[in-house]
Amino acid sequence: MEESRPAGPAVEVQDELIDALVQASFMTMAVLSKVAAEHDLSLTQLRVFAILRDRRLRMAGLAEYLGLEKSTMTGLVDRAEKRGLLERAPSPADRRAVDVFLSAAGIDLTERLYAEILRALSPMTSALSPTEQRRLQTLIERMLGGSAA
Amino acid sequence: MEESRPAGPAVEVQDELIDALVQASFMTMAVLSKVAAEHDLSLTQLRVFAILRDRRLRMAGLAEYLGLEKSTMTGLVDRAEKRGLLERAPSPADRRAVDVFLSAAGIDLTERLYAEILRALSPMTSALSPTEQRRLQTLIERMLGGSAA
DNA sequence: ACTTTTAGTTCGTACTACCAACTACTCACT
DNA sequence: AGTGAGTAGTTGGTAGTACGAACTAAAAGT
Numbered sequence: 001m002e003e004s005r006p007a008g009p010a011v012e013v014q015d016e017l018i019d020a021l022v023q024a025s026f027m028t029m030a031v032l033s034k035v036a037a038e039h040d041l042s043l044t045q046l047r048v049f050a051i052l053r054d055r056r057l058r059m060a061g062l063a064e065y066l067g068l069e070k071s072t073m074t075g076l077v078d079r080a081e082k083r084g085l086l087e088r089a090p091s092p093a094d095r096r097a098v099d100v101f102l103s104a105a106g107i108d109l110t111e112r113l114y115a116e117i118l119r120a121l122s123p124m125t126s127a128l129s130p131t132e133q134r135r136l137q138t139l140i141e142r143m144l145g146g147s148a149a
Numbered sequence: 150m151e152e153s154r155p156a157g158p159a160v161e162v163q164d165e166l167i168d169a170l171v172q173a174s175f176m177t178m179a180v181l182s183k184v185a186a187e188h189d190l191s192l193t194q195l196r197v198f199a200i201l202r203d204r205r206l207r208m209a210g211l212a213e214y215l216g217l218e219k220s221t222m223t224g225l226v227d228r229a230e231k232r233g234l235l236e237r238a239p240s241p242a243d244r245r246a247v248d249v250f251l252s253a254a255g256i257d258l259t260e261r262l263y264a265e266i267l268r269a270l271s272p273m274t275s276a277l278s279p280t281e282q283r284r285l286q287t288l289i290e291r292m293l294g295g296s297a298a
Numbered sequence: 299a300c301t302t303t304t305a306g307t308t309c310g311t312a313c314t315a316c317c318a319a320c321t322a323c324t325c326a327c328t
Numbered sequence: 329a330g331t332g333a334g335t336a337g338t339t340g341g342t343a344g345t346a347c348g349a350a351c352t353a354a355a356a357g358t
Contacts, residue, residue: 013283013286014267014271014274014282017282017285017286017289018271018274020285021173021177021270021289022177022181022266022270024170024174025173025177026196030216032174042313042314044314059338068314068315068316069315069316070336070337071338072315073337074338075314076314076315079313094324095324095336096323096324097335097336097337098336117167118163121167121170121171122163124292125163125167125292126163128292130162133163135284136166136288137169139277139281139285139288140169140170140173141169142277142281143273143276143277144169144172144273191344191345193344193346207305207306208307209304209305209306217345217346217347218348219306219307220308220349221346221347223307223308224346225345225346228344240305243305243354243355244305244353244354245304245355246304246354247305
């Protein structure tokens with residue numbers, strides 16, 4: 001992994017950071033998947049609930065948030081709707097469009113999911129002292145804010 | 150989200166940290182997915198290559214690393230093998246067992262994937278100064294080391 | 299030697315995700 | 329107003345992911 005770069009300590013620090021970040025991400029996603037699976041949800045569905053927690057979106061808008069094709073949305077929303085967690089309604093502004101939003105049961109489930117996620121991830125974060133936690137949070141937020149969308 | 154806990158500032162700091170961590174993880178995974186997709190690989194396959202980069206494992210071992218059922222491995226390895234990226238060989242120690250390892254092409258691809266991942270994630274990490282990067286890395290590693298497996 | 303356990307595969311099912319094709323509607327332009 | 333382009337969502341087909349149950353072959357335990 002070190003052979004094809006101009007060398008220099010700064011680059012290597014970044015590499016190691018990225019390694020750590022990727023590892024942490026996989027571990028985090030594993031926990032999220034597990035929480036989701038306990039409620040018979042996929043990771044994608046979990047994301048849907050998180051997104052719709054404080055938004056009402058059209059199918060296309062949801063697809064964009066998720067980075068998926070709109071044709072994928074149909075099935076995704078279908079299944080959640082069949083379970084009574086999501087609802088579809090014709091958009092008032094555009095008769096082609098469909099609004100998607102959480103049902104009462106969906107809101108309920110989402111709150112429970114949030115609580116469980118916090119519970120499930122806290123063993124990981126509480127390996128750090130409160131001071132370190134705050135520093136880590138600041139650094140991550142800075143990183144998220146500083147680049148990309 | 151704040152209603153069912155004993156309250157206190159320490160808890161809220163942790164919540165925000167977890168929020169940030171989850172967000173960062175999703176962003177990281179999105180980048181990894183994209184890199185993988187550019188090579189016609191799923192995230193799981195990417196993980197397989199990362200795992201086998203410096204290991205030779207049996208099917209069951211690979212399944213354990215991935216946290217998946219062994220029956221899932223068959224298809225996963227089949228497809229990668231058909232593409233010439235992975236190889237199967239009977240385990241010398243146990244005639245039931247099958248060793249899996251990267252082919253020459255697989256090693257090659259894995260090196261390229263690593264380089265691309267570093268390239269693709271560096272815009273994110275380079276939002277931070279070198280000092281911050283080192284601090285972030287330390288904190289993440291401390292977090293990963295301190296809890297869980 | 300006989301039973302139990304383990305390694306991997308096969309089969310059937312459900313879900314995810316994509317693409318291409320389609321319907322219904324909106325919007326811009328003449 | 330009327331047509332033509334573009335947009336919103338669905339449908340249908342395909343491939344991949346992942347699971348669980350049932351199976352074969354080989355190893356281990358007693």
